[in-house]
Amino acid sequence: MTKETTGPVLLSGGNPQIAKGDGDGPVQAYIAAMPAWKSEVGRQLDAAISQAIPDVRKAVKWNSPFYGTTENGWFLGIHCFNRYVKIAFFHGAALNPLPPGASKQKNVRYLDIHENEPIDDAQLIDWVRQASRIPGDPI
Template identity: 65%
Template sequence: MVRKKSAKVAKKAAAKRGDAKPPLLSGGNPQIAKGDGDAPVQAYIAAMPGWKRDVGRHLDTLIVRTVPGVRKAVKWNSPFYGVEDQGGWFLAFHCFTKYVKVTFFRGTSLRPLPSGESKHKEVRYLDIHEDDLDETQLVDWVKQASQLPGERL
């Protein structure tokens, strides 16, 4: 008699082999352990579902190209970007069901203002839907944001 492995047992075995995909949280956001550096950010991006993975790769590439030496980390299941001399983070992004939300921590200082308002005084958001990225504007905001004092979180 052949017994089927339960999904739970199969998942544990895959995790031991290192080939398991991280679980997705609400809205399809990858659950990635917090950590500093490029590796956890790349793990997060690799785990982003569907078209959002391409958006994540593109965002990461644009940020690295625009801000040489950018500091990276994953915190609260989101990639964070900062500048060492600024003492904190200037940007993060997060997966939701229908879009990727980019958070500018000092967004009210950016011109023009990113469209998404926040309950936090200085934060502004940019929601990126599939095939909906204004690369020129995003690069300008990343450049501006990286020159502002960082947010300590």
């Protein structure tokens, strides 16, 4: 008798386990697998990032969606936790104003989004545009 699976496995902390892959497809699979209210947050974030950077490159790496540009590399990642969705700005210390969450890595800054917490789309889009212009890890 085999065990049937009904979808992606949620790893410790509630992050969906999605195979690595380039392009929009793996990112949309990740967003669809985000549990409960987090999936809608994922859709909102993906739409805002795509609006801010129409030619944004997407991939899933290390069970997290990554966003980047051909010119400057990866600038942002999303990760799902039990109680919130974390946006990592890989060179967030260079953004103005600074995203609120500090990191052990001096260049990284975070924005945590909790259930029923509104997303400041204008600020998010501004940070995304700024972050996309900072050279980062190659795609």
